[in-house]
Amino acid sequence: MTRTAFRTCPLCEAVCGLELTLDDDDKVIKVRGDKNDPFSKGFICPKGASFGRLDNDPDKLAAPLVRGGEAGWEEAFEAAGHGLRRIIDTYGKDAVAIYLGNPSAHSVAGSLYGSLLIKGIGTKNFYSASTADQMPKHVSAGYMLGDPLAIAVPDLDRASYLLMLGANPLESNGSLCSAPDFPGRLKELRRRGGRLVVVDPRRTRTAELADRHVPLRPGADAWFLFSIVHTLFAEGLTRLRHEVDGLEQLRELAGEFSPEATEQITGVPAQAVREIARELAAAEPAVVYGRIGTCTQEFGTLATWLIDALNVLTGNLDRPGGAMFPKAAHSVGRRSRPYRTGRWHSRVRGLPEVNGELPVATLAEEIETEGEGQIKALITVGGNPVLSAPNGDRIGRALENLEFMVSVDPYVNETTRHADVVLPPPPHTRTPHYDVALLAFTVRNYARYSPPAADRGDRPSESEIMARLVGELTGADPRDVDEFVIQTTLKKAGREDLRAELGPPSAETRLDMMLRLGPYGLTLAETVGGIDLGPLQPRLAEVLVLERIDLCPEPFAKDVERLRAARPADGFVLIGRRHLRSNNSWMHNIPELVGGSNTCTLRLNPADAERLGVGAGDTVRVTSRAGEVEAQAEPNDEIMPGVVSLPHGWGHSRPGTRTRVAAEHAGVSVNTLTDEQEIDVLSGNAVFNGVPVRLERVG
Numbered sequence: 001m002t003r004t005a006f007r008t009c010p011l012c013e014a015v016c017g018l019e020l021t022l023d024d025d026d027k028v029i030k031v032r033g034d035k036n037d038p039f040s041k042g043f044i045c046p047k048g049a050s051f052g053r054l055d056n057d058p059d060k061l062a063a064p065l066v067r068g069g070e071a072g073w074e075e076a077f078e079a080a081g082h083g084l085r086r087i088i089d090t091y092g093k094d095a096v097a098i099y100l101g102n103p104s105a106h107s108v109a110g111s112l113y114g115s116l117l118i119k120g121i122g123t124k125n126f127y128s129a130s131t132a133d134q135m136p137k138h139v140s141a142g143y144m145l146g147d148p149l150a151i152a153v154p155d156l157d158r159a160s161y162l163l164m165l166g167a168n169p170l171e172s173n174g175s176l177c178s179a180p181d182f183p184g185r186l187k188e189l190r191r192r193g194g195r196l197v198v199v200d201p202r203r204t205r206t207a208e209l210a211d212r213h214v215p216l217r218p219g220a221d222a223w224f225l226f227s228i229v230h231t232l233f234a235e236g237l238t239r240l241r242h243e244v245d246g247l248e249q250l251r252e253l254a255g256e257f258s259p260e261a262t263e264q265i266t267g268v269p270a271q272a273v274r275e276i277a278r279e280l281a282a283a284e285p286a287v288v289y290g291r292i293g294t295c296t297q298e299f300g301t302l303a304t305w306l307i308d309a310l311n312v313l314t315g316n317l318d319r320p321g322g323a324m325f326p327k328a329a330h331s332v333g334r335r336s337r338p339y340r341t342g343r344w345h346s347r348v349r350g351l352p353e354v355n356g357e358l359p360v361a362t363l364a365e366e367i368e369t370e371g372e373g374q375i376k377a378l379i380t381v382g383g384n385p386v387l388s389a390p391n392g393d394r395i396g397r398a399l400e401n402l403e404f405m406v407s408v409d410p411y412v413n414e415t416t417r418h419a420d421v422v423l424p425p426p427p428h429t430r431t432p433h434y435d436v437a438l439l440a441f442t443v444r445n446y447a448r449y450s451p452p453a454a455d456r457g458d459r460p461s462e463s464e465i466m467a468r469l470v471g472e473l474t475g476a477d478p479r480d481v482d483e484f485v486i487q488t489t490l491k492k493a494g495r496e497d498l499r500a501e502l503g504p505p506s507a508e509t510r511l512d513m514m515l516r517l518g519p520y521g522l523t524l525a526e527t528v529g530g531i532d533l534g535p536l537q538p539r540l541a542e543v544l545v546l547e548r549i550d551l552c553p554e555p556f557a558k559d560v561e562r563l564r565a566a567r568p569a570d571g572f573v574l575i576g577r578r579h580l581r582s583n584n585s586w587m588h589n590i591p592e593l594v595g596g597s598n599t600c601t602l603r604l605n606p607a608d609a610e611r612l613g614v615g616a617g618d619t620v621r622v623t624s625r626a627g628e629v630e631a632q633a634e635p636n637d638e639i640m641p642g643v644v645s646l647p648h649g650w651g652h653s654r655p656g657t658r659t660r661v662a663a664e665h666a667g668v669s670v671n672t673l674t675d676e677q678e679i680d681v682l683s684g685n686a687v688f689n690g691v692p693v694r695l696e697r698v699g
C-alpha cells in the first residue's frame with residue numbers, strides 16, 4: 001500500500017509544493033509537483049524531484065556521533081553540554097562561536113531557535129552564511145529605510161521591464177525573490193510585451209532568455225549603476241513618488257560617473273548605458289533587481305544601494321510591477337529603533353558587527369589568534385564554511401585547533417568531520433516545515449505549513465535538538481524554552497488572552513501564535529496545503545522606520561571615496577556559478593544530481609584559452625593570493641574574455657568525510673582561492689566575484 005503526503009520543498013527559496021508518494025515503510029518512492037499549491041501550481045525542478053533520494057540517503061547519520069563513534073541521544077546531549085559549559089567556564093562566553101548555515105534559513109529550527117541559542121550563550125561571536133550572501137541587502141535597507149529586513153522584491157508578475165544584475169534564476173530558481181517557476185514567470189513577462197535586461201559577465205541561461213545581455217567586468221556594478229543614476233539626473237528622467245532625503249547629495253555624487261567616464265571600467269559602452277537608463281525611466285512599471293553577483297563583491301553594498309536608489313528615483317518602489325514589500329502572514333509588527341552597524345567590533349581585524357553578526361571572513365583568525373576572547377569552541381548548525389566561506393581552507397585548518405566543536409547536521413562533511421559531537425536532525429519527511437525567513441520575500445503573499453509526512457519515532461526533531469542545546473547552556477528545562485517565548489511574545493502584543501487557544505508549548509505552537517498575531521489572523525492549520533493571500537500591495541508606510549527614505553545614507557556616501565580610488569583588477573578575475581542540479585556544497589551526494597553538465601570545470605573564454613595554449617579538458621593551475629587549485633578547462637564563449645568561472649561547493653576529497661558519492665565527484669573548492677582578507681567594507685560580506693587569479697597550463 002502506498003499513501004500520498006504533501007509538503008513544501010525545503011531545498012531552495014522557490015518554496016515549491018511537493019506531492020510525495022510513500023510506501024509502507026514511510027519511504028518516499030515518488031515525487032511530483034503539488035498541482036494544488038496555489039503558488040507553485042505543480043512546478044518542480046530536478047532537485048525537488050530527487051527529494052526522496054535525499055531523504056533516504058544512506059550516508060545520512062541515523063544516530064548522533066561523539067568523537068566519531070555512534071552514541072545515544074542522551075549521551076550526545078550531555079557530551080555537547082559538558083564540552084560547551086567547560087569552555088564558557090574556562091574562557092568566557094565569547095569563546096563559544098556559532099555558525100548558522102543556509103539550511104537554517106529554511107528550517108523551523110534555525111528560524112525559531114537560532115537566536116535563542118546565541119542569546120543563551122551570550123556570545124558576540126555569531127557568524128552565518130549571510131555574510132557570504134545577502135548582507136549588503138540588509139545594510140542597504142537598514143540605512144535607507146531603517147529596517148534591515150525591509151528588502152523589496154521585484155514584482156515579477158506585473159513588471160514590464162526588469163533590469164537584473166548578478167542573478168541567474170534559470171539555475172538558482174531565484175533568491176530574496178521567492179517565485180516558484182521563476183523561469184516561467186520571466187517568459188511570461190516577455191510574452192506580455194515586457195523586456196528583460198541581464199547584466200552579467202557570463203551569457204547565462206537567464207541572459208539567453210533576455211532581450212538584452214550586458215556583459216560587465218566583474219565587480220564593476222557600482223560604476224555601471226552610478227552611470228545610470230547620472231543619466232537619469234542629466235536627462236531629467238527621475239520621477240520621485242515618495243518623500244526622500246539625500247536627493248541632492250546623490251545627484252552630486254553621481255556627477256563624476258558619466259557613461260563615458262565609466263565605460264573603460266565596466267566594459268559597457270556609454271550608448272548602452274543611456275539606452276538602458278531611458279528604457280528604465282520610460283517603462284511602466286519597471287524594476288531593478290540584483291543578487292549574488294552584486295552582493296558578493298568588493299562594492300557589494302554600494303551596488304545594492306544604487307539598485308535600491310534606482311527603484312526610488314524611477315518611481316518604482318512600492319508600486320505594483322516595481323519593487324514591493326511582501327506582507328508575511330507571520331510578521332509581527334515593525335521595528336522601532338533605526339538601524340545602525342558597528343555596535344561592537346571583531347577582536348582581530350576590528351570589523352564592525354552587522355545585524356548582530358561578525359563576518360565569516362574573519363572566523364579563522366578569531367580561532368587562530370590567541371588572547372582574551374579567542375574562539376575555543378564552535379557550534380555549526382546546517383553549515384559547511386570549509387567549502388562555503390572565503391579561504392575556507394584556512395577555516396578547515398583553524399577548526400583543528402578548536403578545543404570543542406558541536407555540529408547539528410545530517411552529514412559528516414568537510415566541516416562537520418571536525419566536530420566532537422554531531423547531532424543529526426531527522427530526514428525532511430519527518431520534519432515539519434514553515435518558511436519563516438523566506439515567506440517574507442515572496443512575489444505573492446502566501447503561507448504554507450507542512451506537517452511531518454511521517455513519524456520520526458524516538459528521534460528528536462531539529463527544534464528539539466536546538467531547544468535541548470539552549471537548555472544545556474542556560475540550565476533551563478528545554479520544555480520551558482517554548483513556553484517562555486510564547487508568554488513573552490503574547491505579553492508584548494498585549495494578547496495574553498490567546499494562550500488558552502494555543503496548544504502545548506512546541507515549535508508548532510509558536511508558529512501558530514505568530515500566524516494568529518500576524519496581519520491576516522490565520523491559524524497554522526489554515527495554511528496547510530498553501531494559502532494564497534493575494535498580489536503584493538503597496539505598504540511603504542508600514543515598513544518605513546525612518547521619517548523619509550534616505551537616498552544617500554552617510555556611510556554609503558563615504559564609501560564612494562573608496563570606489564573613486566579603486567579600479568577592478570587587471571588580468572584574469574574569477575567569478576562563481578551555480579548549476580540547476582547543485583545546492584551549495586551539500587547535494588553532490590545524490591547520484592542523480594551529479595555528473596553530466598554538473599561538473600567542477602574552469603570555464604574560460606576560447607580566445608583566452610588559445611592564448612594560454614589550453615584546450616578542453618586540459619588541466620589548468622589557478623592561483624590567487626589565498627591558494628591554488630587545479631581544474632579541467634572548459635573553453636566556452638558565454639564568458640567574457642579575462643574572466644574565468646568555477647562553481648562553488650565542490651572539493652569533496654578531504655579525508656574523514658562520509659559522503660561517498662560526493663567523494664567520487666570531488667572537484668575542487670573555489671573557496672581555496674577566494675580571499676578572506678577582501679570584504680565589502682560596509683557589510684563585512686565576502687568577495688567571491690572579481691577575485692584576481694593567475695592561470696597556467698599544467699604539463
Ligand SMILES: Nc1nc2c(c(=O)[nH]1)N[C@H]1C(S)=C(S)[C@@H](COP(=O)(O)OP(=O)(O)OC[C@H]3O[C@@H](n4cnc5c(=O)[nH]c(N)nc54)[C@H](O)[C@@H]3O)O[C@H]1N2
Nearest residue numbers: 166167168172175218219291292293578579580582584689
Ligand atoms: N541550483 C542551485 N540553486 C540555488 C543554489 C545553488 O547552489 N544551486 N543556491 C541557493 C542560494 S544559497 C542562493 S543565495 C541563490 C543565489 O541565486 P543567484 O543570485 O541567482 O545566484 P547565481 O546563479 O550564482 O547567479 C549569480 C550571477 O552573477 C554573475 N556575476 C558574477 N560576478 C558578477 C558581477 O560582478 N556583477 C554582475 N552583475 N554579475 C556577476 C554570475 O555570472 C552569475 O550568473 O541560489 C539558490 N539556489
Ligand SMILES: Nc1nc2c(c(=O)[nH]1)N[C@H]1C(S)=C(S)[C@@H](COP(=O)(O)OP(=O)(O)OC[C@H]3O[C@@H](n4cnc5c(=O)[nH]c(N)nc54)[C@H](O)[C@@H]3O)O[C@H]1N2
Nearest residue numbers: 101102103132133382383384385388408576584585586648
Ligand atoms: N565562491 C562562492 N562561495 C559561496 C557562494 C558563491 O556564490 N560563491 N555562495 C554563498 C551562499 S549564497 C551561501 S548561502 C553559502 C552557503 O554556505 P553554508 O550554509 O555554510 O553551506 P551549505 O553548503 O549550504 O551547507 C549546508 C550544510 O547544512 C547541512 N544540512 C542540510 N540540510 C539540513 C537541515 O535540514 N538541518 C541541518 N541542521 N543541516 C542541514 C548540510 O549537510 C551542510 O553541511 O555559501 C556561500 N559560498
Ligand code: SF4
Nearest residue numbers: 009012015016045048
Ligand atoms: S525550484 Fe527549489 S523549491 Fe522548487 S522544487 Fe526545485 S529545489 Fe525545490
Ligand SMILES: [Mo]
Nearest residue numbers: 102129132133
Ligand atoms: Mo545563499
